Amino acid sequence: MKKAWWKEAVVYQIYPRSFYDSNGDGIGDLRGILQKLDYLKDLGVDVVWLSPVYQSPNDDNGYDISDYRNIMAEFGTLADWEELLAEMHARGIRLVMDLVVNHTSDEHPWFVASRQSQDNPYRDYYVWRPGRDGREPNNWRSFFSGSTWQYDDATGEYYLHLFSKKQADLNWENPKVRGEVYDLMRWWLDKGIDGFRMDVINMISKTPGLPDAPATSDARYQWGGEYFINGPRLLEFLGEMRREVLSQYDILTVGETPGVSPQDAVALTNEDDGALSMVFQFEHMDLDADQGGDGSRRSVRRWQLSELKEVMTRWQKDLEGQGWNSIYLTNHDQPRAVSRFGDDGAYRVEAAKLLATFTHLLQGTPYIYQGEEIGMTNVAFISIDDYRDIETVNMYHELVVEQGMDPLALLPVIHAKSRDNARTPFQWDDSAQAGFTTGTPWIKVNPNYPAINARQALADPNSIFYYYQKLIRLRRENPVMVYGSYDLLLDDHPEIYAFTRTLDSDRLLVILNFGQGTPEFALPTDISYGAAALLISNYAVAPTEDIRHLTLRPYEARVYRLG
Ligand code: ISL
Ligand code: CA
Numbered sequence: 050m051k052k053a054w055w056k057e058a059v060v061y062q063i064y065p066r067s068f069y070d071s072n073g074d075g076i077g078d079l080r081g082i083l084q085k086l087d088y089l090k091d092l093g094v095d096v097v098w099l100s101p102v103y104q105s106p107n108d109d110n111g112y113d114i115s116d117y118r119n120i121m122a123e124f125g126t127l128a129d130w131e132e133l134l135a136e137m138h139a140r141g142i143r144l145v146m147d148l149v150v151n152h153t154s155d156e157h158p159w160f161v162a163s164r165q166s167q168d169n170p171y172r173d174y175y176v177w178r179p180g181r182d183g184r185e186p187n188n189w190r191s192f193f194s195g196s197t198w199q200y201d202d203a204t205g206e207y208y209l210h211l212f213s214k215k216q217a218d219l220n221w222e223n224p225k226v227r228g229e230v231y232d233l234m235r236w237w238l239d240k241g242i243d244g245f246r247m248d249v250i251n252m253i254s255k256t257p258g259l260p261d262a263p264a265t266s267d268a269r270y271q272w273g274g275e276y277f278i279n280g281p282r283l284l285e286f287l288g289e290m291r292r293e294v295l296s297q298y299d300i301l302t303v304g305e306t307p308g309v310s311p312q313d314a315v316a317l318t319n320e321d322d323g324a325l326s327m328v329f330q331f332e333h334m335d336l337d338a339d340q341g342g343d344g345s346r347r348s349v350r351r352w353q354l355s356e357l358k359e360v361m362t363r364w365q366k367d368l369e370g371q372g373w374n375s376i377y378l379t380n381h382d383q384p385r386a387v388s389r390f391g392d393d394g395a396y397r398v399e400a401a402k403l404l405a406t407f408t409h410l411l412q413g414t415p416y417i418y419q420g421e422e423i424g425m426t427n428v429a430f431i432s433i434d435d436y437r438d439i440e441t442v443n444m445y446h447e448l449v450v451e452q453g454m455d456p457l458a459l460l461p462v463i464h465a466k467s468r469d470n471a472r473t474p475f476q477w478d479d480s481a482q483a484g485f486t487t488g489t490p491w492i493k494v495n496p497n498y499p500a501i502n503a504r505q506a507l508a509d510p511n512s513i514f515y516y517y518q519k520l521i522r523l524r525r526e527n528p529v530m531v532y533g534s535y536d537l538l539l540d541d542h543p544e545i546y547a548f549t550r551t552l553d554s555d556r557l558l559v560i561l562n563f564g565q566g567t568p569e570f571a572l573p574t575d576i577s578y579g580a581a582a583l584l585i586s587n588y589a590v591a592p593t594e595d596i597r598h599l600t601l602r603p604y605e606a607r608v609y610r611l612g
Contacts, residue, residue: 062380066472067472067474147246398424398513545570
């Protein structure tokens with residue numbers, strides 16, 4: 050397997066609005082991040098992925114961009130950004146920027162021109178269609194509720210928006226649009242950034258004709274994913290992007306690709322002609338929902354360990370030597386990992402460490418989302434008025450206000466799944482507003498900040514923070530953690546997730562007790578070894594313990610080197 054710095058790296062995602070506010074306006078900003086770089090250096094991460102900081106009217110917190118070459122005023126200036134890049138590089142931290150080019154804001158000058166007239170030179174930058182029998186051009190449903198089409202009075206046509214109506218889809222069929230995107234990518238790369246995370250990049254090619262999605266219920270709008278996810282020209286467009294831009298730079302590229310299979314991921318990331326370093330897949334994000342796609346945040350279902358094993362093992366094996374995995378359990382769109390896959394009650398600390406062990410021991414590049422390293426949890430606002438996320442707010446409006454659903458039935462789903470779970474302010478200390486701002490935060494802080502915060506974590510040698518620090522260091526020192534092949538053990542065990550990682554003669558054994566029980570671990574007899582040395586664990590472990598038979602404690606995680 051080819052070596053690459055981005056395979057060896059650990060990435061930390063910053064959602065700038067919620068990270069640290071330097072000027073008391075309640076909104077996190079670039080100078081806030083600058084003040085916290087030493088914290089990240091201390092943690093040991095190699096790369097920061099910065100969610101969008103470009104100029105934006107913030108209909109979707111920066112994922113609606115109105116100027117690709119400028120910084121959102123609330124976040125600072127381009128000069129602040131330049132300083133941030135320099136200070137990161139001075140600390141050996143690379144910077145990956147978010148690239149949001151499936152759509153722009155409706156306030157982007159291209160769209161402002163495009164809506165002027167049907168013969169405007171920018172008309173074809175977007176997807177405009179006449180109505181059909183006085184209704185939308187097709188029946189697709191937006192990720193953020195309602196139709197994917199917005200009627201525009203000025204020219205009497207509809208434009209396509211997979212997300213909010215202020216996020217108009219770019220028309221990638223138009224070579225001029227593709228050229229503009231490549232230009233802006235070069236503009237940032239030439240400033241010295243180290244890569245891009247590409248927002249919903251597998252939705253840029255739509256099936257010609259934009260056919261109706263099959264009607265499956267009496268709902269007015271239908272999930273049309275099969276007509277815009279992994280569309281017919283996706284690989285061609287990304288191949289062009291690779292030739293024109295990506296191949297000229299030594300960068301990390303990660304595609305955000307809902308609905309990809311491992312085979313799609315191999316096509317996108319293989320070393321011969323794959324355009325990207327890696328992609329984010331979503332199968333494990335859909336395990337606790339009745340439906341995937343745009344529905345994953347509309348229901349809660351109990352997930353089974355067997356399902357998690359099946360998904361992760363398939364991704365590990367199908368990409369081995371063929372492509373490269375990105376490993377994550379949460380991000381700014383997802384619930385908090387410890388609440389979702391672990392335990393945010395009595396075993397919060399143990400569970401957070403277990404999940405950290407999991408993400409750092411799988412084959413792939415680990416991603417840490419801000420606050421994950423101190424075990425931040427989901428929040429449960431009592432009132433819908435405290436939610437800020439456009440997806441949550443629109444869903445509530447659709448289901449409760451329009452369709453009359455009992456709000457008490459929906460709130461538990463929102464508590465479990467809202468994207469705002471990940472967006473409450475970073476908990477720095479136990480002072481007012483968790484030390485995030487001296488003003489009023491744009492979204493309420495999680496009331497558990499007096500107990501869960503970075504100051505507490507830094508003062509406690511047994512904290513989740515230092516456990517992450519150790520894992521990151523171990524990953525740097527042990528190539529087997531990066532490049533070793535993965536083999537699942539105890540396939541059918543309902544509580545224990547165990548696997549080995551093997552690189553030449555070096556082999557690690559990973560034992561994870563995914564629950565509050567105390568199951569017995571029995572090492573399969575075909576695993577032969579001379580000595581077993583403990584590499585890391587989240588409980589105290591006696592060095593004399595015989596690893597062939599263990600009784601595990603709740604959420605216990607151990608990694609051994611088998612000699
Ligand atoms: O439905 C999903 C996966 O099955 C979503 O998580 C989907 O990936 C997500 O809605 C797309 O997210 C990205 O693009 C959005 C933006 O709101 C998100 O914050 C961003 O991560 C539109 O730009
Ligand atoms: Ca601020």
